[in-house]
Amino acid sequence: MSNIVSSKRFKQFPQLMWILLFGSFITRGSYYMVWPFLAVILYEKFALSATHVGLILSSAAVISVLVSFVGSALSDRIGRHQLMYASGILYIISFSLLAQVNSIAGYALVITLCSIATALWRPLTSALIGDxxxxxxxxxxxxxxxxxxxxxxxxxGPMLGLWMGLTGEQSSFYITAGAFAFLLVLLWWGFNQHNKLDKEKVVKAQQISTEMMDVDITTASVETGSQAQSKPQPKPQEKVTTKGGGVNQIIKVLVADKLLQCLILANILCMFIYAQMDSSLIQYLTRAEVPDLLQLISSMIFTNALVIISTQFLLLKLMANLSLISRIQVGLVLLMCSQIWLALNPLTLFWGWIGAIVVMSLAETILFPTMNVHIDRLAPEHLRGAYFGAASFYEFGYAIAPLGGGIILDQLGGTWLFLITAALTSVVIYLYSVLDSLPRPDFVEVKIL
Incomplete structure (x- = not known):
């Protein structure tokens, strides 16, 4: 673990990986120019309550999670490329429509399309990296x-949007649509280049194999030759056997994995807690009419990202000798502290909000990438897409967060909202503490026909 971050490993990245990194930068930057301010747009345009805004966002997210699981599981059979193209096109269509809609029903529909595209794209990208x-x-x-x-x-994204005067402007959703159109062109080129390299490797491997067989024919006995022929067969046969797995059969394997079930529950709660920053906290600050609202929201998003990019690899090295579970437990303690800080911070204390976001961002820096690595280690190679698809159920926490947070805001207020999320963090800590004691299926015996 201590040598994860090294120049040698960076050099091992294929060309397609660098395209994914660049594409993720431009799309996320344009996305965060506008998306975090959606709750503000809905409030200012239609004067919706926190519960109603939360219902729109949560309904869209719940639908997208279900679509994500099915799509990710199917990607093991029909390929990542086609689904990534489809989700990218859906991004372009939905963000273009989002720049034009003028009714509550229109917003609800288009936000659902955006959420489906996002929920499909993320697990597909993670699974593609594994491929x-x-x-x-x-x-x-x-x-x-x-x-x-x-x-x-x-x-x-948000600071550039603020500087360009795009923050909270509906027409700025066109920028995100354009960014995804550019990314699809890059991906098309990258997939073609990657396929060419794969074909060249196959041709070279076949040439080497042919040369070795020629040597075997002239120098080896019939018995040795038959053994050499039998060695390459198991691996292709395994691929044929596992590739045909249906969604129902994959679900049976996931249902049998008790550790995965507990992990999903823990991370649903974790996502519910974290998502309050993207939805309920912004609604809380908007309705409280805090000074310099748009500047505060942009500053919180900027702070969140700045802390992550400045500490991520440092924390990775510092925590390299800790197990994945230990790293996650440290992150959860920090997350709990941030929720208590948000609960107690005075409304007008600008830098108090920023300080709480710093602590939450440190927690996120540890938790989120570690969750992906955790799933990657748990997943059998032939079910990687299914496992990342199952991990998309984490998004149920993110999905119900706007509605749950909105209800608590309307009924109890912001202080109680963040005290409740702090209490939920302690539940997540407990669930992670019992993971190692839970049974898993024997994947050697599981046959996906």
Whole structure:
């Protein structure tokens, strides 16, 4: 673990990985120019309550989670490329429509389309990294790097939007649509280049195999030759056997994995807690009419991303000798502290809000990339797409957060909201503490026909 971050590992990144990193930067940057201010737009345009805004956002997110799981599971059978193209096109269509809608029903529909595109794209990207990078250490660095550039985009996006006067402007959703159109062109080129390299490797491997067989024919006995022929057969046969797995059969495997079930529950709660920053906190500050609202929201998003990009690899090195579970527990303690800080911070104390976001961002820096690595280690190779699809159920926490947070805001207020999320963090800490004691299926015996 101590040598995860090294120049040698960066050099092992294939060309397609660098395209994913660049594409993630430009799309996330444009996305965060506008998306975090959606709750403000809905409030100012239609005077909706926190519960109603939360209902719109939560309904869209719940639908998208279900679509994400099915899509990610199917990607093991029909391929990542086609689904990534489809989700990218859906991004372009939905963000273009979002720049034009003028009714509550229109916003609800288009936000749902945006959420479906997002929920499909994220697990597909993570699974694709597993497909194109075989070395475990390099793959972990790739996932950390993806998370890093996403947050660079998050840091640049809102501040650039504020500087350009685009913050809260509906027409600025066209920028995100354009960014995804550009990314699809890059991906099309990258997939073609990657396929060419794969074909060249196959041709070389076949040439080497042919040369070795020629040597075997002239120098080896019939018995040795038959053994040499039998060695390459198991691996292709395994691929044929596992590739045909249906969604129902994959679900049976996931249902049998009790550790995965507990992990999903813990991370649903974790996402519910974290998502309050993106939805309920902004609604809380908007309705409280805090001074310099748009500047505060942009500053919080910028701070969140800046802390992540400045501490991510440092924390990775400092915590390299800790187990994944230990790292996550440290992050959860920090998350709990941030929620208590948000609960007690005075409404008019600008830098108090920023300080709480710093602590929450440190927690996020530890938790989020580690969650992806955790799933990658748990997943059998032939079910990687299904496992990342199952991990998308984490998004249920993110999905119900706007509605749950909105109800608590309307009924109890912001202080109680963040005290409740602090209490929920302690539940997550407990669930992670019992993970190792839970049974898992024997994947050697599981046959996906």
């Amino acid at each position: 194109i990078i075989k070395d475990k250490g390099t793959r972990e660095l790739a996932m950390q790097s993806l998370y890093f550039v996403v947050n660079v985009g998050c840091a640049v």
